Amino acid sequence: MYRYFIFIIFLPFPLSANEVLQKTILQLSWFNQFQFAGYYIAKEKGFYKDFGLDVDIKDFNLNINVTKEISEGKVDFGIARETLISEKINTYHNIIALYPLLQISPLILIAKRDSNINNIKDFKDKRIMLSENDKTQASIKAIFVSNNINQTSLNIIKHSHNINDLIDNKVDIMSAYVSKAPFTLIQRNIPFNTFSPKDYGFDFYSDFLFTTSELIKKDLAKVLAFKKASLKGWEYAYSNIEESVDLILEKYNTQNLTKEELIFEAKELKKLSYYKNNALGNVDKNKLIRIYDTYRLMGQFENSKNPTDFIFDESKPILNIDESNYLENKDTLKMCMRTNFLPYENYSNKNSIGINYEYIKFLEKKLDINISLVATNSEEESFLQLENHNCDFLSSTLENKNFISTKPYLELPYVFVSLDNNSFVTSFEQLKSKKLFMLNDDKLVNILKQNYPSSEIYTTPYSSSAFKQILSNKADGYIGNIAEVIYNLQKSYNVELNITGNLEYKTNLFLYLRKDDILLKNIFNKIINNTTKEEKELILNDYTSIRYKEIINHKSMFLVLLVSLLVISFLVIVYIRESILKTKIQKLNKNLEKRVTEESSKNRKKDEILFKQAKLASMGEMINNIAHQWRQPLNRINLSIQVIENILKDNSHILDQKELIDKKIFHINKNISYMSNTLEDFMNFFHPNKEKNSFCLNSLIKKAITLVQSSDHNIKFDIEIDEQINIYTFENEFLQVLLILLENSIDSFKKTKIHHKYIGIFANVENQKVILYIRDNAGGIPSSIIDKVFEPYFTTKFKNEGSGLGLYMAKMLIEESIGGKIDVYSQNSYTNFKITLPKENECQI
Numbered sequence: 001m002y003r004y005f006i007f008i009i010f011l012p013f014p015l016s017a018n019e020v021l022q023k024t025i026l027q028l029s030w031f032n033q034f035q036f037a038g039y040y041i042a043k044e045k046g047f048y049k050d051f052g053l054d055v056d057i058k059d060f061n062l063n064i065n066v067t068k069e070i071s072e073g074k075v076d077f078g079i080a081r082e083t084l085i086s087e088k089i090n091t092y093h094n095i096i097a098l099y100p101l102l103q104i105s106p107l108i109l110i111a112k113r114d115s116n117i118n119n120i121k122d123f124k125d126k127r128i129m130l131s132e133n134d135k136t137q138a139s140i141k142a143i144f145v146s147n148n149i150n151q152t153s154l155n156i157i158k159h160s161h162n163i164n165d166l167i168d169n170k171v172d173i174m175s176a177y178v179s180k181a182p183f184t185l186i187q188r189n190i191p192f193n194t195f196s197p198k199d200y201g202f203d204f205y206s207d208f209l210f211t212t213s214e215l216i217k218k219d220l221a222k223v224l225a226f227k228k229a230s231l232k233g234w235e236y237a238y239s240n241i242e243e244s245v246d247l248i249l250e251k252y253n254t255q256n257l258t259k260e261e262l263i264f265e266a267k268e269l270k271k272l273s274y275y276k277n278n279a280l281g282n283v284d285k286n287k288l289i290r291i292y293d294t295y296r297l298m299g300q301f302e303n304s305k306n307p308t309d310f311i312f313d314e315s316k317p318i319l320n321i322d323e324s325n326y327l328e329n330k331d332t333l334k335m336c337m338r339t340n341f342l343p344y345e346n347y348s349n350k351n352s353i354g355i356n357y358e359y360i361k362f363l364e365k366k367l368d369i370n371i372s373l374v375a376t377n378s379e380e381e382s383f384l385q386l387e388n389h390n391c392d393f394l395s396s397t398l399e400n401k402n403f404i405s406t407k408p409y410l411e412l413p414y415v416f417v418s419l420d421n422n423s424f425v426t427s428f429e430q431l432k433s434k435k436l437f438m439l440n441d442d443k444l445v446n447i448l449k450q451n452y453p454s455s456e457i458y459t460t461p462y463s464s465s466a467f468k469q470i471l472s473n474k475a476d477g478y479i480g481n482i483a484e485v486i487y488n489l490q491k492s493y494n495v496e497l498n499i500t501g502n503l504e505y506k507t508n509l510f511l512y513l514r515k516d517d518i519l520l521k522n523i524f525n526k527i528i529n530n531t532t533k534e535e536k537e538l539i540l541n542d543y544t545s546i547r548y549k550e551i552i553n554h555k556s557m558f559l560v561l562l563v564s565l566l567v568i569s570f571l572v573i574v575y576i577r578e579s580i581l582k583t584k585i586q587k588l589n590k591n592l593e594k595r596v597t598e599e600s601s602k603n604r605k606k607d608e609i610l611f612k613q614a615k616l617a618s619m620g621e622m623i624n625n626i627a628h629q630w631r632q633p634l635n636r637i638n639l640s641i642q643v644i645e646n647i648l649k650d651n652s653h654i655l656d657q658k659e660l661i662d663k664k665i666f667h668i669n670k671n672i673s674y675m676s677n678t679l680e681d682f683m684n685f686f687h688p689n690k691e692k693n694s695f696c697l698n699s700l701i702k703k704a705i706t707l708v709q710s711s712d713h714n715i716k717f718d719i720e721i722d723e724q725i726n727i728y729t730f731e732n733e734f735l736q737v738l739l740i741l742l743e744n745s746i747d748s749f750k751k752t753k754i755h756h757k758y759i760g761i762f763a764n765v766e767n768q769k770v771i772l773y774i775r776d777n778a779g780g781i782p783s784s785i786i787d788k789v790f791e792p793y794f795t796t797k798f799k800n801e802g803s804g805l806g807l808y809m810a811k812m813l814i815e816e817s818i819g820g821k822i823d824v825y826s827q828n829s830y831t832n833f834k835i836t837l838p839k840e841n842e843c844q845i
Contacts, residue, residue: 021053022222023053023056024054024077024226025055025056025057025075025076026055026057026058026075026077026078026226027058027060027064027066027069027070027075027078028066028079029066029078029079029080029081029207031059031060031254032059032252032254033180033248033255034237034244034245034262034265034266035177035179035207035265035269036057036079036252037237037244037245037247037266038231038233038235038236039057039230040057040233040237040247040251040252041233041234041244041247042055042229042230043055044251045233045236047229047236048225048226050229051225051226051228051229052225053222053226055226059254066078066079066080067080067084067087067091067095070092070095070211071091071092071094071095073212073214073215076211076226077211077226078210079207080097080207080208080210081105081133081137081206081207081208082105082107082138082139082204082206082291083133083136083137084097084208085138085291085295085307085310086136086138086300086301088310089295089307090301094212094213094214095212096210096211096212096216096309096310096312097208097209097210097310097311097312098208098209098210098211098223098226098227098281098311098312099208099209099227099281099282099283099311099312100205100206100207100208100281100283101207101208101209101234101273101281102205102206102207102269102272102273102275103203103273103274103275103278104203104204104205105137105198105204105205105206105272106178106179106206106207107134107137107139107140107176107177107178107206108175108176108194108196108197109128109140109143109174109175109194109195110174110175110181110185110194111166111173111192111193111195112166112169112185112190112191112193113191113193115169117173118193120143120147120149120200121147121149123144123149123154124149124153124154125153125154126154126172126173127155127157127170127171127172128155128156128157128171128172128173129156129157129160129165129171129173129175130156130157130174130175131158131159131175134159135156136300138202138204138295138298138300139197139204139294140175140197142202142294142297142298143197143200145297146201147200157171159174159175163176163181163185166181167184167185178194178196178268178272179264179265179268179269180265183260183264183265203275205283205287205288205291206272209227209230216312216318217318217320220318223312224314227312231280231281234273234280234281238266238274241263241266241267241270242263245259245262245263245266246259249262283311286751288306289306292306292307308368315366316366316367316368317366317367317526317527317529317530318526319526323519323523326519326520327367327523330369331370332370332372333367333369333370333371333372333392333393334371334372334373334390334391334393335356335360335371335374335391335392335394335395336373336374336376336385336386337352337374337376338375338377338378338379339377340377341354341379342354342487343355343483343484343486343543344356344397344483344509345357345395347373347375352373354543355410355483355509356509358539358540359539360373362531362535362539363524363527364753365753366527366530367527370755374390374391379396379398382394383400383402383403383512386403386512386513387402387403387514389514392513392517393511393512393513393517393520393524394512395510395512397507397508397510400512402515403512403515404514404515404521405512405513405521406510406511406512406513406521406524406525407528407529408509408510408528409509409511409524409527409528409531410536410539410540411507411508412481412483412484412506412507412508412540412544413481413482413502413505413506414479414482414502414506415480415481415482415485415499415503416431416478416479416499416500416501417477417479417480417485417489417497417498417500418476418478418497418498418501419470419496419497424500424501425501425502426501427503428448428451428504428505430501431455431477432452432454432455433454433455434455434456434477435455435456435458435474435475436456436457436458437458437460437463437465437466437469437470437479438459438460438478438479438480439459439460439463439484440459441507442459445457445459458475463478463484464488466478467488467492471496477500477501479503479505481506481507482499483540483543484507486543486544487543511524692728692729692730694726694727694728695727695731696725696726696727697721697725697727697763697772698719698725700727700731700735700738701719701738701761702719704739704742705717705719705742708739708743708746714757715757715758715759716756716757716758716759717759718758718759719760719761719762720760720762720763721761721762721763722763722764722765725763725765725770725839727770727837727838727839728838729818729820729837729838730817730818733813733817734818736809736810736813737810737813737814737822737835740806740807740809740810741774741810741833742759743806744807745759745774748778748779748831751778751779754777754778754779756777757776757777757778759774759775760773760774760775761773761774761775762775765839768839769836769837769838769839770837770838770839772834772835772837773832773833773834773835774832774833775831775833776830776831777829778829779829779831780828780829780830780831781824781831782826783826786825786826789807789824790808790810790822810822814835819838820835820836821835822834822835822836
């Protein structure tokens with residue numbers, strides 16, 4: 001990891017001309033074209049060289065198995081299509097993808113329009129040209145299966161990779177890249193239909209850059225350099241398409257492609273690379289899980305577990321075999337934590353807090369392992385528990401030679417606390433000849449006393465006593481680390497003292513372990529070395545948020561005051577002038593009122609026509625929403641049905657497969673129920689004669705919880721609603737809103753590792769309005785996206801039923817149909833939905 005740390009520091013800087021470049025090989029997955037332009041650019045523009053690499057780009061030939069070449073270590077890096085996933089699981093277990101270039105696979109099926117092949121069902125008994133690789137692609141198989149097309153009913157022909165075979169009617173359908181074949185057809189004015197997996201809900205990644213786990217462990221710096229330089233090459237290629245095409249024509253045009261052909265390819269691939277405004281090489285873990293599920297349904301792998309190491313995660317430490325085995329044999333790590341030692345730690349069964357607790361959550365995420373806490377009353381007791389094997393590690397700022405420690409995982413700078421009239425301090429030199437109190441740190445105190453003998457320095461275990469000395473002018477200031485100072489200032493509600501200095505000293509936090517636990521120490525040190533500055537700031541954020549206070553500049557204040565007076569004077573003059581103009585305008589308005597009334601009468605009939613048109617347009621939009629909402633659930637239903645039918649064909653194994661059948665039937669019923677509810681709600685929304693009814697809010701809440709509780713039995717529901725609160729509105733629509741919000745919370749829990757899942761539902765009455773709160777502790781919504789959550793199609797995760805329309809639909813039902821209001825806000829790790837509704841009479845129970 002030391003080499004990795006040094007590499008990261010100097011990563012942005014080019015190597016000198018005399019530096020020896022590290023040789024490496026990239027194996028292409030097809031013949032030269034714009035599909036590999038980013039790698040050509042990285043080589044020719046010297047990006048690889050800047051990162052210390054001498055890269056040889058190896059041409060493709062049909063006899064090469066690219067994945068096998070990389071897996072066996074003959075080549076360092078390769079490029080592969082979506083089939084890399086099944087190859088990883090079934091055959092080449094050591095391969096790891098660094099990133100997918102394309103967010104959507106370019107592979108499509110294409111047919112001429114005059115062949116009357118307008119949908120997938122028209123494929124039956126047709127001649128279809130597929131390569132061996134295309135036949136195994138899960139996305140292509142999923143299209144057939146979800147549309148009840150048996151591949152045995154297709155006349156599959158070996159691929160010639162010649163578009164003329166389609167043009168000359170030698171085949172009816174052929175697989176092709178959206179960036180290649182359509183260009184020729186467009187040039188020849190031949191109308192055509194394309195069938196893309198993404199249009200049927202199967203949007204797979206493609207064009208993975210990949211390597212092996214052995215190379216990552218052996219030479220991580222090389223892997224990171226190649227990845228970074230390659231992405232830089234792609235950014236340049238897409239930003240300078242014409243220049244990149246000219247480079248291909250000059251040096252890499254082994255296929256004799258035209259400039260227009262390459263530019264067409266470039267523009268199409270750029271769309272796929274940045275699909276839905278994704279960052280280049282982005283990976284959505286939820287999308288990846290969905291792809292795994294499709295592969296499993298297609299029978300391409302039977303393992304129930306998804307591969308956790310398919311995509312290389314730079315944020316996680318690179319562990320060797322012994323370290324990996326150590327964690328695999330540990331179900332849980334245990335940490336000793338004091339019950340009352342803030343701001344560092346405070347263990348509680350209900351709500352543990354403190355800097356160390358925040359770091360524990362960070363460790364759990366990095367190591368993908370559960371860490372449990374062992375309560376202690378003191379640091380001495382913690383070390384005793386560690387020695388007795390009751391816990392695996394603990395945190396401390398003090399040195400203890402009986403145990404081994406990690407590198408410092410967090411550093412807390414020292415700050416200076418004083419009264420308002422002190423100048424801002426940045427060095428201890430400014431505190432010479434001062435009377436000071438310090439947090440207990442014998443080592444630092446001895447150094448300061450030796451270097452600054454004129455200063456009076458006293459230690460104290462309690463900052464509160466030092467604060468009293470400063471306030472009574474018996475001391476000039478107090479020195480302590482920033483977290484401890486802020487905690488104690490807030491605890492004492494002291495507004496007279498301020499942080500008026502930032503010193504060069506710091507408190508280091510270490511993890512201590514038993515001397516025989518070297519492997520765990522190495523693991524922790526790798527995480528510490530790999531922790532970014534931003535990650536450390538996020539951990540410390542709640543405990544180190546301060547504003548430094550400096551001396552007020554009275555001269556500046558006078559200038560600000562003078563400018564303010566001038567501005568106010570100007571505004572007064574403007575106001576008087578505007579008042580005169582306003583009087584004149586009011587006179588003119590009296591004459592306009594009559595004309596406005598006449599024009600309004602004329603426009604009323606036009607408005608009625610426009611209203612009807614708008615209503616029709618709105619209905620059309622709703623129908624489109626329904627179609628979008630239903631597409632993926634329908635495909636999943638068809639996939640599940642096909643799996644069940646295949647299993648039932650072999651009656652002798654039916655008992656062995658009962659669990660899978662039950663699971664598929666459950667998924668079918670869940671999807672059908674969801675789709676039916678969606679249709680009913682949209683139909684009711686436009687129904688002119690729908691009727692409201694009165695119902696008890698508490699009863700409806702319980703009904704909603706009953707409907708969703710089967711999704712996750714481990715959630716604690718906390719309901720505090722007066723049973724007398726009654727609502728008068730559309731009951732079914734309001735129930736649908738509740739289900740959307742509850743399912744949204746349940747989906748959020750699936751992305752987190754919250755052990756104590758909680759959903760609270762509360763209601764109260766204010767000014768004849770019912771205020772309903774639904775909150776969960778799934779981590780909250782980032783401030784950067786919270787304003788977008790009610791927008792149609794906006795989603796941060798893959799939902800099993802829907803495509804980002806759930807919260808949009810909830811807002812539409814509450815505000816457009818029910819006549820209420822819905823808002824959302826986050827507070828710490830909680831997401832809160834607030835619904836405001838009219839109140840009805842009390843429930844009759």
